[in-house]
Amino acid sequence: MACFLVPMGEAIVTSVVQRVVQNKEANAPRGGATEPGLTWSRKLGWLNRLLWGGTALLAFEHLWHGEIVPWPPFLTAMENPADVAPMLHEIATIGTGMAVFVTIIWLLIVTIADQKVRALPKVRVDSVAGGR
Secondary structure: OOOOHHHHHHHHHHHHHHHHHHHHHHHOOOOOOOOOOOOHHHHHHHHHHHHHHHHHHHHHHHHHOOOEOOOOOOEHHHOOHHHHHHHHHHHHHHHHHHHHHHHHHHHHHHHHHHHHHHHOOOOOHHHHOOOO
């Protein structure tokens, strides 16, 4: 019914956090060489794409099945007071479960990516600049 609202809420929050982190990274003083590895804003971008993509697919699926309509109250479960409790239960259980699952998958992706970056051979900055 409306399970996609929980991942959408998480996506909104992480999008705001990503923008704040990007601004801090852009304004951070750079001391000589840049720090190796992946930036937090890039990692949060991965999470945002996972969450927004899942939200879009779920919203489309709910629209396809007539559970979302383009007129208020937008969710057909809101039209009948008897359907509100099952909708809220679905949001709390299914929606939260999906958001947690996507976040766990993202944590695994970040862990693997960080390990791969750490495994890269270290290159000295002066060797890249022509060996001076």
